[in-house]
Amino acid sequence: MADRDRLSGDAAPWWSGATFYQVYVRSWQDSNGDGTGDLQGIYERLDYLGSLGIDGIWLSPTMPSPNTDWGYDVSDYKGVHPDLGTHEDLSRLVKEARNRGISVLLDLVPNHTSSAHPWFVEARSGPSAEYRDWYVWAPPKEGNAPPNNWISATGAPAWTYDETSGQYYLHNFLPTQPDLNWWNPAVHSEFESVLRYWWDRGVAGFRIDVAHGLYKDDQLRDDPPATDADPPQTRRGNLSPIYSEHRPEVHQVYRAWRNIADSYEPGRVLLGETWEFDHKRLGDYYGREAPELHLCFNFPFVFSGFSAKEIAKVVESSLAGLPAGATPTWTASNHDVGRFPTRWCGGDNRAVKAALLVMATLPGTMVLYYGDELGMTDVDVPPELQIDEMSLAQPGHPGRDRGRTPMPWTGEKNAGFTVPSARPWLPLGDHSSLNVQAEEADPQSVLNFWRRLGRLRRSRKIGAPSQLETLLLDDQCWVYRAGGVVTVANLSPEAARVLLPRQIGKVLVSSSPEKEAGDAGQRLSLGPWEVLVADEA
Numbered sequence: 001m002a003d004r005d006r007l008s009g010d011a012a013p014w015w016s017g018a019t020f021y022q023v024y025v026r027s028w029q030d031s032n033g034d035g036t037g038d039l040q041g042i043y044e045r046l047d048y049l050g051s052l053g054i055d056g057i058w059l060s061p062t063m064p065s066p067n068t069d070w071g072y073d074v075s076d077y078k079g080v081h082p083d084l085g086t087h088e089d090l091s092r093l094v095k096e097a098r099n100r101g102i103s104v105l106l107d108l109v110p111n112h113t114s115s116a117h118p119w120f121v122e123a124r125s126g127p128s129a130e131y132r133d134w135y136v137w138a139p140p141k142e143g144n145a146p147p148n149n150w151i152s153a154t155g156a157p158a159w160t161y162d163e164t165s166g167q168y169y170l171h172n173f174l175p176t177q178p179d180l181n182w183w184n185p186a187v188h189s190e191f192e193s194v195l196r197y198w199w200d201r202g203v204a205g206f207r208i209d210v211a212h213g214l215y216k217d218d219q220l221r222d223d224p225p226a227t228d229a230d231p232p233q234t235r236r237g238n239l240s241p242i243y244s245e246h247r248p249e250v251h252q253v254y255r256a257w258r259n260i261a262d263s264y265e266p267g268r269v270l271l272g273e274t275w276e277f278d279h280k281r282l283g284d285y286y287g288r289e290a291p292e293l294h295l296c297f298n299f300p301f302v303f304s305g306f307s308a309k310e311i312a313k314v315v316e317s318s319l320a321g322l323p324a325g326a327t328p329t330w331t332a333s334n335h336d337v338g339r340f341p342t343r344w345c346g347g348d349n350r351a352v353k354a355a356l357l358v359m360a361t362l363p364g365t366m367v368l369y370y371g372d373e374l375g376m377t378d379v380d381v382p383p384e385l386q387i388d389e390m391s392l393a394q395p396g397h398p399g400r401d402r403g404r405t406p407m408p409w410t411g412e413k414n415a416g417f418t419v420p421s422a423r424p425w426l427p428l429g430d431h432s433s434l435n436v437q438a439e440e441a442d443p444q445s446v447l448n449f450w451r452r453l454g455r456l457r458r459s460r461k462i463g464a465p466s467q468l469e470t471l472l473l474d475d476q477c478w479v480y481r482a483g484g485v486v487t488v489a490n491l492s493p494e495a496a497r498v499l500l501p502r503q504i505g506k507v508l509v510s511s512s513p514e515k516e517a518g519d520a521g522q523r524l525s526l527g528p529w530e531v532l533v534a535d536e537a
């Protein structure tokens, strides 16, 4: 058993305090010149992943899919999408990554399947079909109206009428993504077999899509109107989706899955896409009476403003809301919300370094999105090249394609993502200077900063469970002690002076590398967005 699989001396399992890296497979590295990234491409770039000091990668959907939602519409849970490679490619990647101390997580989509999945195709054949009850069907209301008022993620009704049977089926996302019926025990057995299937093949775990949504109200009650208590990100239209999502029955699913995960040696990991904005309710997904998910995405953090007071507040609320011993997660970009170097930092690399340093020095597990380590920003994808149906269905939506564009490896045509003659599946941004090769050559680059930081985080186990103590918080700066180090962060575009309550020690990593040689002291002058992490004393 590798060292990292053991419980460490302080009893933290390997995933607690780890650094994960989300690889959006289609956009990372194309190995066969078809313009789409693939598994072999990731295999060929394992040295790069190793250089980032990460512990695991989460691969965006790898299973066969007609791609109406780019893999989040699965047509075979035990397969590999032919665009991305084969079972052998995935096994080789999992094995070689593991040899280098990098675990592989797959994306699992249990809330819905593709409408092209054989289960749904069969279910659709009529009310007495074998798989009928695997999905959520209901008769029309008067005047052929949908069974209730539920709204899908696109803002359109969550029901589509099926001519053959004269009933509606439910889809909380696109009509091509029918929701599974988790009241049916056969669905539970099937997904348990999917978990085991991949776990038996050495996959370390899963990121669970729509983890808060599997169960729906058994009486299909109307969702009530949203109130001020519903953050905009959780609303469906102007409704509060308390009956169409967030049902308490979902917790029994995760208790069962956790038991299976923990029956493996070493333990496997479950990371939920828990779209929950109340930290106490988010904490419920870790399990209160019995363990559930190991890790849960922290969307209040993702959507926080990026100022000292806002970040300190959301971090403190995260730490207070989760059950004792639960590991919070810190992430700021993904394939849905776009990239933090744009949202938080307006493309200013000083702010990007500040954000990376704060996330890397909080107690908990950190998830980078590919390109975060370069300061990669969202790319303006012209309307004629936009391909994300979910955002195209929502007038005024800025589009998710902008955060999914290919990884820039070099400054050449197609950036080394694919061969220069290919047409990348999404356009690249301006990669003349923002690319791996250029950043490797520049000691001040975001990439070289991240590498120093990532190494420190790993060697000092900074993310391991610890208490966080705020030493100073004002409109510009947040200074805190956690994980055996002190973080000093000027999260503002103005220079700042801070007087700390006590002396702190040697600067370990700083966005001003000349400071890395000396002691931080007690009185510090910080440039705009300047950050450092130092020994306690």
Ligand code: NOJ
Binding pocket: 069, 072, 073, 109, 173, 209, 210, 273, 335, 336, 390
């Ligand atoms: C969340 C995924 O991250 C997103 O990309 C997808 O569209 C929805 N779930 C539906 O699966």
